Amino acid sequence: QVQLVESGGGLVQAGGSLRLSCAASGRTVGSYAMGWFRQAPGKEREFVAAIRWSGGSTTYADSVKGRFTISRDNAKNTVYLQMNSLKPEDTAVYYCAARGGPATSWWGAYEYWGQGTQVTVSS
Secondary structure: OEEEEEEOOEEEEOOOOEEEEEEEEEOOOOOOEEEEEEEOOOOOOEEEEEEEOOOOOEEEOOOOOOOEEEEEEHHHOEEEEEEOOOOHHHOEEEEEEEEOOOOOOOHHHOOEEOOOEEEEEEO
16 A cells, blocks of 8 residues: 655746645555646646656656656655646646556556645636
């Protein structure tokens, strides 16, 4: 079992930055892929970014490329999502997820989920 706890959400003006954190506990996540997803009201859950825990290869949704950066700190068992140049359309609940396989953009492949953290970007 893996427990995930997100933090770092909040209210920010357009053009601002936030850094989300996802602390993992329970089973070792040394071989897990970690992903960030988001869901806005009335919309489907959307892939944001993913990282392979070992090796650090990353993948991003086109909508956030060049603005968001996913990274991890293995010593702290924590994954981060640095979000720069935020736009009102980035407003959503952001979820951290983990899976015991390759990183993928499909949310259904992830086994473990955090409770989510709200990000609101005002115009």
